[in-house]
Amino acid sequence: MRMNRLAATMAAVLATALAAGCSGGGSSAEPAPQTTTAAAGPVKLVYWTWAPNMDKIAAAWNAKNPDIQVTVSKQAGGDDAAAKFLTAAKAGNPPDLVQAEYQMLPSFVAADAVADLSAEIASAKAEFSEGIWRMVTLGTEGVYALPQDSGPMMLYYRQDLLKKYGVEVPKTWEQYAQAARTVREKDPKVFLGTFSSKDPGAFAGLAQQAGAQWWSIAGESWKVAVDDPATRKVADYWGGLVKEGVIDDQPYFTPEWNKALNDGTLLSWPSAVWGPGVLSTNAPKGKGKWAIAPLPQWSEGENFSGFWGGSSTAVAEKSPNRAAAVKFATWLNTDPEAVGMLVSEAAIYPAVSDAGSRLGSAPEYFSNQEDFWQQATTIAATARGFTFGPNVNVAYSAWKDAFDKAVRDKSSFSSALATVQESTVADMRKSGFQLAR
Template sequence: MRTNRLAAAAVLATALAAAGCGASEPTQPAPAAQPQSSAPAAPAAPVKLTYWTWAPNMDKIVKVWNDKNPDIQVTVSKQAGGDDAAAKFLTAAKAGNPPQLVQAEYQHLPSFVAADAVADLSAQAAPVKGEFSEGLWRLVTLGTEGVYGVPQDSGPMMLYYRKDLFEKYGIEVPKTWDDYAAAARKVREQDKNVFLGTFSSKDPGSFAGLSQQAGGQWWSIAGEAWKVAINDQATTKVADYWGKLVDEGAIDDMPYFTPEWNKALNDGKLLTWPSAVWAPGVLEANAPKAKGKWAAAPLPQWSAGENASGFWGGSAVAVSAKATPDEKAGAAAFISWLNTDPEAVQLLVKEAFIYPASTKGTQSLTTPPAYFDTQADFWQQAAQAAATARGFTFGPNVNAAYTAYKDAFDKALANKSSFTGALKTMQDATVADMQKSGFTVAQ
């Protein structure tokens, strides 16, 4: 039965969209008790919605909406972010008491869809489709006819580097990954305490972004079955590359976001960080002393003349499948406003420190982040990275794949074994987990 819920959902959505062609009624049939005349955008009784999110200061942004829309009142409940939030939402959905609105990282959305936990908003969210790039919109449709959320933020990747220390060690900004490797060796020759970069075995999101850049496609839907190709050629190339650098000691192997890493950034012991557009906030908080010394450049390429990037992070706002039609309509109106209205997007940038998904929102960014105030073209760089970033389809068990990544690469670092082997372990664990959950996986 669970062979391919995504495909089934897509077929269902198409049928419903065809049936309700031109009408603005919600796709779900309203219960008999609901008055037929109530328009979806303005329900008779005030709708109360709970919104699980981890974006900072979201309460302030929601207050602006609540003041203007007495009929649709949203309450923010701030949760722990990332994987925890996804697991908690899935559990709540299974137990039958999920919030109506939930922030969902793009990689977790497919697991929500597979569990029938989020509503298809193809009818309500259609008007805002044009506000987002094709690539981002694909992340909320999962390549189907359905729409399972409205994009909020995105994380195109760039290479962040210490300008001042690059000058000190006589390094050019690397254009290709080969340049990057050469620079890494050059740094080590001059100073044994300094590394050009580090490979983090704790951040599968970063590795996924680098694999996207190389052209990896970890999951795809082939007819009735899922295809898993985590150890495809492109990703193997990425894993090999970093494995070799770690093995010869050209780069460090400490994980990101640890006190040790913070200290290295502060002390100038780490010169680069291939990271996403949200890096300035992290650097500002964790390495405040180096303000103005970092700069952003395009990610190094696999061959000269290419121009590609990947995504690390980013999220959408989804609506629970358990929400009533009135709640769904109100929720769709709210998330459309939140992520496309110029005032709301401005607030998201200013208060929640996100890089907005809305195309107009990214264009409205002019003043570089305070930490990068010496780089006037920061947002142009970001826009270019966003335009060239390759995404990929995420599968329904990203959690399992990411856990396997951490285990396998941790072990590879500890045993000094090959990264290709770790990648194979990750692939096998992901396939096994999908089969155990009842998905058909094409070999």
């Protein structure tokens, strides 16, 4: 009793002190932001994103919609952004709109952090391909976000150097392995490719191409199959190449990797449609020498690809302005003008189906391949994805640990995969998800 009164007094004193402090600081610094009130004046929306120049796109919206004003707050991207959003949602002050990577969306849904928009945006479905739409419905009746960009995968290769080593652009993975051996024979300093044990996203894309389904929802329970036969095939293929030593095993996005891309000792990169941005910055010397082709296939006559990366726009469950937020998100991701700006300002590959018509001329870096975007759009149509589960971050870090070790010890990649499956299942069980057997 006495403790309670003491605590109450303390809280009151603290609150007064804080209020005094705030009003004192308000004159010198910016006034503390008010919580959005839906009463008078325009609806104010806060949008967390890491896509470049999104503030300019929001400014275009704000100019035309005086009653719905969007403030863009640029965040750091990746896994940390997801953790930060989840924490903010838990504390009760999330932004109204948030950029959500497809693989993170299920964890947002599981934490009730994002709203089910199926009532509001069912009509937008027609704008997107089925594969991409599945990423935001998770294979359920709900719709948890609007797709924004996607990362269909393709093979980037050094046109001039493949010619120099007398290697054809590989059409199947078998040919890719042969080509890797040929390149090693002609010049032992050069690798056709590398296997990165730091990029589970890239591996997931290759597994999708092979037809993997890592997660699926059956009724009320989840099914996890990270080590399904398709994925095992992909793992063993790359494990074999690494063990044989015909491809390199250094991870992507390191300074060494940049250097290898730049000086022509690394000849190909199975990557996503956002590759040009990476290549032009990290390998400036390769300008006009790289080209794209569809990913090599598992058997001749097939035509599949997978997704690496891509994100969507979700609305926070706790946002008091859901209708306005949905309106903005729909405009941003489907309106021709907005999508055009996503391409030109934010440099992303939009998720809408008729993206190709808005992409214009080839990126400057690919001046040697004038039909770059036409090719990319054709490839994008062949990409198939899978439903991500609620603990992708756990699965991905287990993947990094297991494959790091497998690469170091040159041990079996499919047993590394079994470890990932085990950790993923164990974590889901621990978090209380129902698992189908």
